[in-house]
Amino acid sequence: MALFSFLFDKHRxxxxxxxAVILSVLMLNLExxxxxxxxxxxxxxxxxxxxxxxxxxxxxxxxxxENDRLREVVAALSYERSRLLHFKKERERMRxxxxxxxxxxxxxxxxxxxxxxxxxxxxxxxxxxxxxxxVLKGMPVVGYRGVVGRVIQVFPSSxxxxxxxxxxxxxxxxxxxxRVIGVLRWDYGNYFNLDYVSKDEDVAVGDTxxxxxxxxxxxxxxxxxxxxxxxxxxxxVSRKVRVVSMADLGTVEELFIVMSSDEWDYSRIVREIRExxxxx
Amino acid sequence: xxxxxxxxxxxxxxxAVVLVLQLxxxxxxxxxxxxxxxxFVLMLILVVxxxxxxxxxxxxxxxxxxxxxxxxxxxxxxxxxxxxxxMVSRIGKDYLPDNIFFRGMLxxxxxxxxxxxxxxxxxxxSPLAVLSGFFRxxxxxxxxxxxxxxxxxKVLEISFERVVYxxxxx
Numbered sequence: 001m002a003l004f005s006f007l008f009d010k011h012r013x014x015x016x017x018x019x020a021v022i023l024s025v026l027m028l029n030l031e032x033x034x035x036x037x038x039x040x041x042x043x044x045x046x047x048x049x050x051x052x053x054x055x056x057x058x059x060x061x062x063x064x065x066e067n068d069r070l071r072e073v074v075a076a077l078s079y080e081r082s083r084l085l086h087f088k089k090e091r092e093r094m095r096x097x098x099x100x101x102x103x104x105x106x107x108x109x110x111x112x113x114x115x116x117x118x119x120x121x122x123x124x125x126x127x128x129x130x131x132x133x134x135v136l137k138g139m140p141v142v143g144y145r146g147v148v149g150r151v152i153q154v155f156p157s158s159x160x161x162x163x164x165x166x167x168x169x170x171x172x173x174x175x176x177x178x179r180v181i182g183v184l185r186w187d188y189g190n191y192f193n194l195d196y197v198s199k200d201e202d203v204a205v206g207d208t209x210x211x212x213x214x215x216x217x218x219x220x221x222x223x224x225x226x227x228x229x230x231x232x233x234x235x236x237v238s239r240k241v242r243v244v245s246m247a248d249l250g251t252v253e254e255l256f257i258v259m260s261s262d263e264w265d266y267s268r269i270v271r272e273i274r275e276x277x278x279x280x
Numbered sequence: 281x282x283x284x285x286x287x288x289x290x291x292x293x294x295x296a297v298v299l300v301l302q303l304x305x306x307x308x309x310x311x312x313x314x315x316x317x318x319x320f321v322l323m324l325i326l327v328v329x330x331x332x333x334x335x336x337x338x339x340x341x342x343x344x345x346x347x348x349x350x351x352x353x354x355x356x357x358x359x360x361x362x363x364x365x366x367m368v369s370r371i372g373k374d375y376l377p378d379n380i381f382f383r384g385m386l387x388x389x390x391x392x393x394x395x396x397x398x399x400x401x402x403x404x405x406s407p408l409a410v411l412s413g414f415f416r417x418x419x420x421x422x423x424x425x426x427x428x429x430x431x432x433x434k435v436l437e438i439s440f441e442r443v444v445y446x447x448x449x450x
Contacts, residue, residue: 012333013331013332013333013336013366013370016332016333016336016337017332017336017362017363017366020336020337020339020340020358020359020362021359021362021363023340023355023358024340024343024355024356024358024359024362025355025359026355027344027347027354027355027358028353028354028355028356028359028401029355030354030355122353122402167409188416
């Protein structure tokens, strides 16, 4: 009783502060996935109105311009597609003859960023697709230009994506020209280092890096960044390779969740485009 | 009693709006560069002339709200905000003159305290990484946040004249 009186009468402010600190430290040590999952679902619902607000602010002129540009791209891609289909059939015949395994094809689920993390040391975004759309934890996320991150939490109607510009994320990459493999780690901003590249390996400024597909973290073949500086130091056995990311990670808006690597289903893709109101 | 409930409801709505602004608009204005922390600004305005107990509770709750918006480190903002709120309430109420310069300095120091705690948690107490983050982000963010908070505090001071609600000004 005396202790209680000492704590809550004489040193009330310090006691409340101590309780707050202890609670915070306990929360820092919680098993996040299980105990705070429901709290995070609430926060995802809180952020849902942001999406609607942002839609109101969308600039109609820029949307029209983008639409015109996309029509041009579609026209060019339609021609390119017919050519590629021809090559694909030819290639499949050759692979069958050589008994190679079948190719994988990815399905992309378009999504929009509805919130960005307020923490400058832990870059993540929330997108408007969730468990109801078939999103699963661990799915890679790409932008128009290249790899952006990976899904780390899935809510019913939204998901949280950790971006590759985090110290805890590393991406196994391959030099598209020389096929040299290294591990990409974030430094700051849109700049990365490609680690584990020895001095005798062929990496040059201007080379494009793509995901290697090793380690199962990210599927292979997606562009990640471009080498812009290489430094060889005498006392180091490896080269210091500086890379700038393809995607501007600070302004990500429209992204694609890489859903699966099932077989190429032409009729299903046509059906999906028609269902979403697109012309084919 | 009724006024108390209305006040709590109003603060909850303001906090929700500020959280939405912080998570959507602010990051788009200045991506990957130091940005003001709006929730921290709100907290500073709320706690600056309150008693330490209420200040710590407000700091903890707003920090927790901020934690819910982050992908990891649940408890980090609750911890940083509680300590900063206690500091602001203690020093601001008892020791500092009631003018914008001293308030700005106090807010600046509070942000530094909060962010150094956050940096240490994120960087696992690695001194080099903490120093790097401090000079890269914390200093400018602290400057933006403290100037913004001091200006808002002054505007409220002029607009509402002294006491608006018992136990604190705002």
